[in-house]
Amino acid sequence: MSKAMERRAKFREELILAAERSISAGGLAGLKTRELAREIGVANGAVYNLVEDMDELILRVGSRTLGRLDAALTAAESDGPASPRETLVRIAVAYCNFAAENLELWRALFEHRMAPGKPVPEWAISEQMDLFRHIYRPLAALFPNRSPAELGVTARSLFSAAHGMVLLGLEQKLIAVPVEALREEIAIIVGAMVDGLTAMHD
Known part of the structure; x- marks a missing residue:
């Protein structure tokens, strides 16, 4: 790799990390290219020599968030022997914990919208879909x-239920739920959903 390419790669990584810090502190609304450029020591226009646009920058930050979420779910799965039911409960609780501990970065995964007419890149879709293996297995x-297609639908349904509880439970409004109580409720409800699905197929 040439010195110029090494320099560009260094600034690109610094830009992504700076954007991550900015989103973590103030959400997507606080993400400003001028401030990011100043932080990493480049001209404002140079930001778009490092990433294609803000969509790519936000997706790259999201990729790092998904990587840490993947690690958290893997750790929950590996935390001692467990039945498939208990594994699903562990995953749901770990998801809740991750969201609570990384609130703005987690929100950004779902709040970001691509520019009109611009599709989400395949690499980003692949990273998102890969996380469903934790539920699928x-x-x-x-x-x-069950067929793979049927399992895929059930996996998405379970995720939607847990995600909805976390999303509403962590809102800083009247419906907010203390994290400890939310964690317990998610464990109970996901366990009950799995029990219900199992009973239907006995």
Whole structure:
């Protein structure tokens, strides 16, 4: 790699880290290219020599967030022997904990919208969809006769239920729920959903 390419890669990484800090502190609304450029020591226009546009920058920050979420879910899965049901509960609780501890970065994953007419890149979609393996695997153990398509629908449904609880529970409004109580409720409800699905297929 040439010196120029090394320099560009260094500034690109610094830009992504600066954007991550900015989103973590103030959400997507506080993300300003001028401030990011000043922080990493480049001209404002140079930001777009490092990333294509703000969409790419936000997606690159999201990629780092998804990587840490993946690690958190993997750690929850690996935390001692567990039945498929218990694994699903652990994953849901770990998801809640991650969201609470990384609130603005987690919100940014769902609040960001691409520029009109611009599709989400395949690499970003692939990273998002890969996380469903954490739900898919225990479901496949619970329901070995289900097709991959059926398991995929159930995995997305379970995620939607848990995500909705976390999203509403962490809102800083009247509906906000203390994290400890939210964690307990998610464990109960995800366990009950899995029990219900299992009973339907007995």
